[in-house]
Each structure stands twice: as C-alpha cells, then as structure tokens.
Amino acid sequence: MKLIDEWKQLLSGELDRPAWRDEEDGREALMPGAEESHSANSGPVDTFQDAPDSADASDSSDSSDTSGSSNASGSSDAPGSPEPYGSSDSSENGPSASSLLRAVERCVDDYASRSEYLKALSILKLASASGLPDDCLKPVLKELLRVQSSRNRDGQDPLPREFLGTPRLHIAWSVLTRDRLAIVPDEPILGSDCWIVARGTDVGPTATPWALVWWGRTEVAGKVRPAGRRTVSRRKLELTAAVALLGRANPRQGPTRFTAQITDLTPRGAGIEVKDRFDRLHGIQLKDKKIRIALCVPGRGEPISTLGLICWTEEKGDERDIRMGIKFVDPMPEFMEGVAELLSGRRDVQYLWNLIESNIGQAENTGKLGNA
C-alpha cells in the first residue's frame, strides 16, 4: 500500500522531499501554520491543516493508488475546514478504504509494540486526514489509550493517554485531530509545545535537515488541554532550560551559560541533559555548583526561573552528554506555579500542595506530594 509506505518512510526519516524547493513560498510553505502556532491567542484551533504527506502523495504516486492519493490531495484543498475528511462518501472507494484501514491498524500496532507511540498516533492522524472515517479509526485509538506502563520508560515516547492529555476517547480523538502535524526545517528552536516525531535529511543539494513536528497545542472549551503537551515526559526537545552557572570559573569571563533538555521535572527539582559539544563544561566541578535555571511554560510570555543546586552529574556514553540532577533552591511561588502547570496528572491537587508549601510551609507534608 503505497500511501502507508510513504507514511512509514516519513516516520522513519527516510523520505526525501525534493518538492520543498519547488514550492513558491520557500520556507513558509515548509511550515504551514507554524506562525499561528506560536502566536499567543489564536482562538480555536483548526483541524489538521498541513497534511505533510499529501503533497508527496499526489506528486510522487503516479495515480496508481487512486483512493489514497486522491483523498490525500483532496485534503490539502480544504485545509482547516472543521470536518473536511471523515464524511466523504465511501461507496466508491469502500474496498480500498477497508484495506487501507487494515494496513493502518497493522502499522499502528507495529509502532505501539515498539513503544513508538508518537508514530502510532501520527499514523492515525495521517489516516484521518486522508479520509478514513473517524468511526473506523477511533477503535484503534481506543486501544492505544489503554496502554499503561509500569516499566521504566526513560527516554521513550509518552504514553498516548499522557500525550493527548486524557484517557477519554472523545477528548483524545478531538485533540488528535485538532493538533497539527507539519514538516519543518529542523532548527533548534521549535518551541516547547513541539514534539519531534521524526527527523530526516533532504537529499537535495542543500541537504536540509527536516523534522516532522507535532504541535500539541489544542485547546478545548477555551482551556489548555490537561496533560498533553504539558506532560514533561522523558522525550527530548519538548522542554528546554537555560542554565547559568553562578560564580565564575575564570574571573575575567562572564558566567557560563548553556541550554539543556529537561528530562524529568518535579516540584523539587529537575533532571537535565546537556550536550557539551565544545567541551565548555569540561573540567568544571559541576556537582554542588549553584545555578540559575530558567524554563518556558507554554502559554506564558516570560520564562520562569529559580536558583538551583546541581546535586549529581553523570557523563553519558562517549558523546559529550552530561546529565545532571538539579534541586530548586527557594523557588518563588510563580516558579512553583509554572512548574505545577508543566506537570501532568492531578494538576489541581499538585498546585494546591505547592501553594500550601509556599504559603504556609508545612514541610512535614511534602511526602504526600503527588500521591495526595
């Protein structure tokens, strides 16, 4: 099934995208919707708007796979309309739709079995955008939402229920279809509500690195969705922090600054990971060093920051990755508020505890945090 194969190529980063440079608008065309994605107050979010595969599908498939590609190109004709796909009459393309559905199911299962949930969800999203009826796809999502994990999931995709912010099918489906998926140039600053699903490099002369990005920014009923993008999972790049070491290694230099990925976050501290490509941190005794750490909370203009202490460090592999455990030192209430926002799950209870702690400061109860 051609369409599915292309999706798989896309998700494995193997897809070459010569069509990019053919686009008139150049860059803009590469990141449809990206502009709005970052503007603060853009009102209700449209359904999947980009259908990044669609251009490909129509360009590269020689119309041999009629149902798939015609639907896919249809989708780019009607971007942003509320229900552009699901309801198309399927009497003509019934048989191929059902075989497509089976292929989708298999593909989703396949990714899910490898815990590659973002890819599994992306397949669903692509399938929905290319016209497979919601009713057929929802049961597949339902299965995905069931997935719970007790294993250590370090470095893996967030669970579908975490990522979509809810275990409930209706909401999850709505989030899935309203979020955006787009192919953008792979640049360091993508924003903290971006999740990189796949990365690849365009085989053209400029060898542009690209990323398939999922913008988890859907708001429903005027509210930001609960966990979803705010879940600080252990996936890279969804949340970066700016860190400055206090005290100077060399009195003539300014403070050492670096950016780090947040790999773990609690109201007490954070686990961060730094790529020390230029060995700037080499030779510095990092443990017990005081730092200032700043993070961006989606939806807030100003980053939040606090003093912190590096409690432990660990060199990772032979690359120059350094992991650190940071403890927040005397965080201000605003900082704690921001952190509470970033944390998933029972945000209200978490938030309540944080407020109790910062206002009344009953340290003896801190053990109850989270499971309260």
Next chain:
Amino acid sequence: MIQLPNHTWAIAGGKGGVGKSLLTVSLAYWLGRLKNDVTLLDGDLGGANLHTMLGLRIPHCTIDDFILRRVPSLDHLLLETALPNVKLIAGGSDVPALANPNFGQKTRLVRAMNAIDTDFLMVDLGAGSSLNTLDLFLAAPNKLVVLTPQPTSIQNAYGFIKAAFFRLVSRGLRGTSLQDLLDPANLRDEGAPQSAEEVLQEVAITEPGALPDIEERVANLKIHIIVNMVRAPKEERVGPVVSEVCRRFLGMETTLLGCVPYDPQMEKWAAVMDRESFVNRTAEGGALRASYDIAYRIAERTKNKDSTATKWIA
C-alpha cells in the same frame, strides 16, 4: 432538587473534627444575640452530636421521628437550648438505615425545612463527601466550608468543594449521553475524568448543548470559607490558597468569610460540654469573639440575599 430558603446556611468541611459543630453553635449564639430566631438542624445524619454541645444528653425527639413520619412537620421537633433565641432539631443516630435517606425522604425533608418559620436555619453537615451531605449542601443557598490550616484539612476541604462541583455538573448532565460520566461508581474507571477541566471538555465536545446550563450552575455555586483554629497569622493564608485553586481549576469564585483563632478555652470546654457554661467558659477566648464578626457578616449577607434575591454583595 428543591432549594432551601434564602436564610439557610449549610456548614460543611470535608474533614472531621475541624470545628464545624462548635462554629455552628458559636454563630447561632451570636445570631440569637442579634435578636434573630435561629434554628439549628443537625444534618450529620450518621453521627449527630450538636445536641451534646447544647447540653442535651438524650434529646426526646430527633429528625428520625420526621423521616419515619412519626411527626408531620419539623416544627414538632424544635428543642429549646440554653442559648437565647436558638432552637435545635436534633439529629438521630439510633436508626442506622436513616443515615442514608432515599430520594423521597430527602425531598420531603427539604420541603419540611422550607416550612420552618425562622430567621436563620443553620445546617451542620457531617464530615465527608457522601451524596447526602453534598445534596443538602447544594440545596442550601448559602454554603460554608470550614477548614483548619492543617494540610489534610485544606485538601479535604478542596476535595469536598470539588465533589460538590462534580455533583452539580452531573445533575446538569441528566438525560444526556453523559449522564453516567460523573457517576461515583464510574469515577474510579481508568478513563474517568479527573478534573473539572476534563469534565467541561468532554461536555463541550460530546454534549455542547448542555454546556451553557452547566456553566450557569457553576457560576451560581458560591461557597464561603472559614478558617478555624488559626495559630499564626500566616495560617490565615489557607483561605486565599483554597480560593485560588477553586478559581483556577473549578472556575469558581469562593468568598473568605473570616478566620477563627485556635482557642484553648474552646478546646477545654469541648472536652466537658456542660450545658450552661458554653458562653461563660469561652467568652474570654478569641474564638467566640472572632465568630461574632462572621455571624455579623452572615446576617448581612442573608439580609441582602432576601431583599435582592439575586444580587450578591462582594
């Protein structure tokens, strides 16, 4: 569910032993002193003890008599107390099954409460968030939640408010496809909504038609907060803390009605509870004095509510 009259105040707290009953008695005392007829109703249907605080060891009639239809109206149950202008309808605890009245019994009770001729009806509710407690609480136009600065009490108070919120929303969902959404039996399911936000999302997506009604219900849910047993000024902040969380996560405004200090005299008296000495023994302490201010506010608010039914001051 029918509403209780405008002069009804329901006092709840989520956690046991936070001082709901003592506070109810103190407030009733002051409202009585302010020349109002006050009726106390022990709404702790499982563990009534208000009568003990008012010096009545074994009340000769209790609310059970009404529920079992031994008396036709609640007026027959009014007991004199040692406090001027304060009467009591004692709670029963001898028939355990009545701790959990059915819908018909509850409706009849609420109707009868409407019929009591009094200036203030104060309903002291039991601890916990049982459906009966929630329903009585929601039926009262004036709602009071008592908490102490203890973190567990703060959390239980918030939990109670949230449970009331869920209960209210679930009533708005009756007859819709989401009517089981907040069924307590289902709330433990893995897919059950965990926050008000999720509930509203689901309503917005699945039953958008029901949303305006639910939003209106939520907007009308006004809860007053009293912080009891405050031992240090910073502990007064728990009121605003709970308000903030309610505003943010339940989209609901709460009003801080006042703080009552921890008062050793109150505690001492509570250990004995001899009939005549409630006022004498606790008059010197800060708790009774602080409850005067609160009683005064309650009187003001009730008056305002009575005259301009919908207008609410502050």
